[in-house]
Amino acid sequence: MSDLTSLLDRVRTEPRSHAVAVVGALFAGVALASVHWLGLVAAGALASLVAPTVRRGAAYALGAGAVCLAAFAASLGPAAAAVPGMRPIVYVTVGAGLALPLFGSLARAVAR
Template identity: 65%
Template sequence: MSSSPAASSPSSAPAPSTALTRVRREPRRRLVALAVAVAVGLALASVHWLGLVAAGAAASLVAPTARRGVAYALGVGVLALVAFAVSLGPAAGVLPGMRPVIYVAVAAALGLPLLGSLARWVI
């Protein structure tokens, strides 16, 4: 029984899984990565609106499937809306009367993370 050189070469070994693949496969790692992605994304969104795109991209990248990535991005958008309403404090009661402006805020909070979630379809 002689071993062939091709069988023992490093190129025939299975490729090691990437860190992102491990995060997508293991629920505990995925939960931690999602929490970090949401926290960093919402922190960025408090500074600039592109943070919502980054939050959607980061949240969707840790999702096991592309469809779940879209759901994670929508969840980030809902959390951004809740954070916005909480940051207004007592003034949040007048939001229903500000219809044109609130439509833009809701559309941006849901649409921009969805735009970011397109990263999951690429990577």
């Protein structure tokens, strides 16, 4: 268990390993979110675990949600032109895309 703690401490303090961990967490989070909506919670948890503080973990989780939403919008392709006419479901999509990763960022508060 101390090996994991020392690894997390190193990832949270060293700039190079921190950047690699954030990019890896975003990549894994987008991959998981493309398969199932629970991947959004995992994306927030993964992104926040590499954050140096709980507050920055919440910000990282919101960023992960924004990246997942951007990937989803890009995957729509030409059908994206019809999105403004689908207002109720768009609100649910954006709300879930931001709230679920934020919920996942609670993992950072638990794993101090």
